[in-house]
Structure formats: structure tokens, C-alpha cells
Amino acid sequence: MMNIAFIGLGNMGLSMAANLIKGGHAVVGFDVSKDAMNSHVANGGSVSATAAEAAANTSIVITMLPNGTIVKESIFDEGGVHETIANDALLIDMSTIHPNETDEIRKKLAARGIAMVDAPVGRTSVEARAGTSLFMVGAEKHDLETARPILECMGDTIIDCGGPGTGSRMKIVNNLMTTSLNVLTAQVLSFSDATGLDRDLALKVMGGTAAGKGHMSTTYPAKVLKGDLEPAFMIDLAKKDLDIALQLAGDLEVPLSLPTQAEKVYLTAQEGGRGGQDWTAIYDMLQRDQRSSA
Numbered sequence: 001m002m003n004i005a006f007i008g009l010g011n012m013g014l015s016m017a018a019n020l021i022k023g024g025h026a027v028v029g030f031d032v033s034k035d036a037m038n039s040h041v042a043n044g045g046s047v048s049a050t051a052a053e054a055a056a057n058t059s060i061v062i063t064m065l066p067n068g069t070i071v072k073e074s075i076f077d078e079g080g081v082h083e084t085i086a087n088d089a090l091l092i093d094m095s096t097i098h099p100n101e102t103d104e105i106r107k108k109l110a111a112r113g114i115a116m117v118d119a120p121v122g123r124t125s126v127e128a129r130a131g132t133s134l135f136m137v138g139a140e141k142h143d144l145e146t147a148r149p150i151l152e153c154m155g156d157t158i159i160d161c162g163g164p165g166t167g168s169r170m171k172i173v174n175n176l177m178t179t180s181l182n183v184l185t186a187q188v189l190s191f192s193d194a195t196g197l198d199r200d201l202a203l204k205v206m207g208g209t210a211a212g213k214g215h216m217s218t219t220y221p222a223k224v225l226k227g228d229l230e231p232a233f234m235i236d237l238a239k240k241d242l243d244i245a246l247q248l249a250g251d252l253e254v255p256l257s258l259p260t261q262a263e264k265v266y267l268t269a270q271e272g273g274r275g276g277q278d279w280t281a282i283y284d285m286l287q288r289d290q291r292s293s294a
């Protein structure tokens with residue numbers, strides 16, 4: 001059993017703290033919302049009047065807050081964690097924040113000899129409630145091992161992202177994909193609806209192709225990530241299909257901003273002589289562009 005402070009008892013934090021309690025730990029919570037604190041008490045936790053009070057006499061302090069500014073305030077401002085946290089305690093920030101802020105917080109804590117783990121959370125509050133979250137951990141190895149049994153109470157997948165700050169970076173990379181795909185998904189389904197197709201059938205079809213399975217688990221490992229640009233499906237043909245979709249969407253008056261941007265990238269690939277390459281060669285093109293402009 002460990003004494004753990006949990007700062008930020010919102011959609012995610014409240015459930016995560018509840019799973020720590022279920023794991024046999026004593027969890028003292030703090031949140032600016034009284035309702036959140038009451039819910040934490042109903043879950044078997046205790047509460048305190050400030051973040052500083054919560055952090056006193058604990059060996060682990062967890063922050064699960066909306067953004068980097070609030071994380072920094074809750075740690076370093078008056079009444080913040082820094083006033084009471086023990087020098088041998090571990091601070092685990094599980095919020096999604098800018099990686100530069102993660103580095104800044106780690107540096108300030110290190111100046112006091114306090115270790116930090118960045119462990120942002122994958123999946124949503126549904127999995128947080130079930131204790132099946134995924135954690136992207138950036139930490140020194142021994143700090144990860146200290147955090148591991150705590151994280152295991154709250155999730156089922158713990159991924160060492162490769163050292164301090166890498167969890168925070170991984171989370172932002174991951175969310176670039178999920179947030180962008182969300183918009184693309186909404187646009188594609190709007191287009192599908194406008195063509196008059198049955199939505200469930202559209203989901204079924206796309207669930208069986210790279211559309212729904214995702215390029216990262218299908219076409220990319222099969223081709224470009226192996227350095228193979230021989231066409232399984234040519235860029236010229238992919239662009240032909242995208243052009244048909246954009247024409248049809250124009251007729252149906254469905255705006256498709258992301259596919260319109262994608263079309264420009266395919267055009268650039270064709271202009272660069274890549275029309276006969278595999279469609280995943282778009283990644284090869286972007287990598288070369290980045291290297292030549294560096």
C-alpha cells in the first residue's frame with residue numbers, strides 16, 4: 001500500500017484514482033471542483049484543501065489536469081505540490097501537455113532532486129473507468145519501475161517510449177493521428193451518406209480494407225517501411241480514385257477539406273515522377289523533402 005496524491009479528479013482522474021483505491025492504495029485527492037472531491041470520497045478516497053496538502057506525506061504525486069499551464073500552477077504556485085512534496089517522492093504527470101512544458105517541469109523538479117515520469121494516457125475515459133488504459137511512459141528506467149505497479153492498477157498496457165519526455169512526445173504524435181482521423185472519418189461518412197449508401201454497410205466495407213484497418217497496420221509495413229516502392233497500388237491510380245471522389249463530392253455539395261489537401265500531395269508526387277510508385281511512397285517523398293530542406 002502506498003500513499004498517493006491525485007491532483008485533478010475529472011473524467012479521467014476520478015476513475016484512475018478509484019482504480020488505485022481498488023488496488024489497495026490510500027489516495028488523497030485534490031480538485032478545484034467540490035463535486036469531483038465529493039465523488040472521490042464516495043469512491044473511498046480522502047481529500048485535501050490544496051494540492052500542497054494532498055502531496056504531503058505521499059511517495060507518489062499524480063497530476064491529471066486539463067493543460068500544461070494548470071499542471072505547472074498546481075505544482076509550482078502558492079499552495080502547490082512543490083511546498084510539501086518529499087525529495088524522494090515521484091511525480092507522475094499523466095496530462096496531455098506540450099512536450100516542452102514536460103521538459104520544463106522535469107528540469108525544475110530535478111533542481112530539487114525530485115524525479116518525474118511523463119505518462120500520458122491513450123484511449124478514453126471509458127477505458128480509464130475499466131482500468132484498461134494505455135500509458136505512454138517517458139522516464140529513467142528505475143523511475144518507470146517505481147511507477148509500474150501504480151500504472152498497472154489503472155491500465156493494461158504500459159509502453160516505455162524511450163526516456164524522459166518521450167511519453168509526452170508520443171502522446172502528441174498519437175493524437176495528431178487520432179484528431180486528424182476523426183475529421184477525415186466525419187468527412188468520409190458525410191460523403192458516404194450523401195451518395196445514399198447504407199451507413200452500416202459502408203462501415204462494414206471500410207472495416208475490411210485499409211480505409212478502416214488503417215495504413216499503419218496494413219500497407220505501410222507491407223511496402224514503404226520495408227523500403228519497397230514497387231507498386232501494389234500505384235500513386236497514379238490512387239489519385240484517379242481520389243479525383244473521382246472529389247468530383248462526386250462536388251456534385252453532391254459535400255465539403256471535403258482534408259481529401260482536397262491530400263489531392264495536392266498526390267499531385268506533387270506525380271510531378272516528382274512518382275506516379276508509378278506504390279501509394280505509400282508518399283511517406284518516402286515527405287521524408288526526402290524534409291531531409292533536403294534541413
Ligand code: NAD
Pocket residue numbers: 007008009010011012013030031032033036064065066067070073074094095096097121122123124125126
Ligand atoms: P476534465 O476536464 O474532465 O478533468 C480535469 C479536472 O481538473 C477537472 O475536474 C477540473 O476541475 C480539475 N482542475 C482544473 N484546474 C485544477 C487545478 N488548478 N487544481 C486541481 N484540479 C483542477 O479532463 P479529463 O478528460 O479528465 O482530461 C484530463 C487530461 O487527460 C487532459 O490533459 C486530457 O487531454 C487528457 N486525456 C483525456 C482523455 C479523455 O478521454 N477524456 C484521454 C486521454 C487523455
